[in-house]
Amino acid sequence: MTTILVADDHPLFRQALTLAVTQVRPDVHIVEAGSLDRAVTAVREASDLALILLDLNMPGAVGYSGVALLHAEAPDVPILVVSGADRAAAFGQVARFGAVGFVGKDAPLEQIESAIAAALNGDRMPADADHQDDIAARVAALTPMQLRVLIGVLAGRLNKQIAHDLGIAEATVKVHMTALLRKLDVGNRTQAAVAAGALGLEVTG
Structure with missing residues (x-):
């Protein structure tokens, strides 16, 4: 059905x-x-x-x-x-x-x-x-887990905290982080947070 x-x-x-x-x-x-x-x-x-x-x-x-x-x-x-x-x-x-x-x-x-x-x-x-800008397309291309890691970054969570939140190993978070940085074409977490403004999020310092 x-x-x-x-x-x-x-x-x-x-x-x-x-x-x-x-x-x-x-x-x-x-x-x-x-x-x-x-x-x-x-x-x-x-x-x-x-x-x-x-x-x-x-x-x-x-x-x-x-x-x-x-x-x-x-x-x-x-x-x-x-x-x-x-x-x-x-x-x-x-x-x-x-x-x-x-x-x-x-x-x-x-x-x-x-x-x-x-x-x-x-x-x-x-x-x-x-x-239909480029960064929105890049964010939309992230996998579900990469999006969850990115949301954790925006919340100011450290890798080990994100790992705990998602029930995965910290090493796995690092793998996802590397992949999402590459997909977003940025060099670090701060730039990723700025890029994620395409999600309608306020980036706080």
Whole structure:
């Protein structure tokens, strides 16, 4: 049976999205996730995933990292962002990292249903060429684990702390760090953090 993932940390809004999904596709299996980690697990476990409905502001997500990470996990699965973020600011940004559409949480239910139907139909929102910059493409090309390491760097975590957070060896973190520095075409962690501003993150000192 076809599966649709509803990823939002607010239970009531997950219920509203579930209702919208069943209006469009009453025959689908719906999986809910209240955090980015749970969403990643759901994506990995679903063999017939047809669509991801994703809130930007979820536990474990920073900026647009949720879109980038889930797109890296399942590049062939469309992601429809359903968010309270300002549409004018977020519309082009989410497209850079693999989302096929964006709809505001304040949109009427009928509009959300139309966006779901369009995403399932393979439609994409028009991409703004101004947003298709080189660094965004490089960040989007990182593997899921490389993205997690990069998010750790942005949080100011040391390699050993990132290793503990991710449940991997510190040597493995160093391997991922070397690879992501090469992909981003930067020479050190600070430059990587600046480059990751493409994820919509504020780099702090």
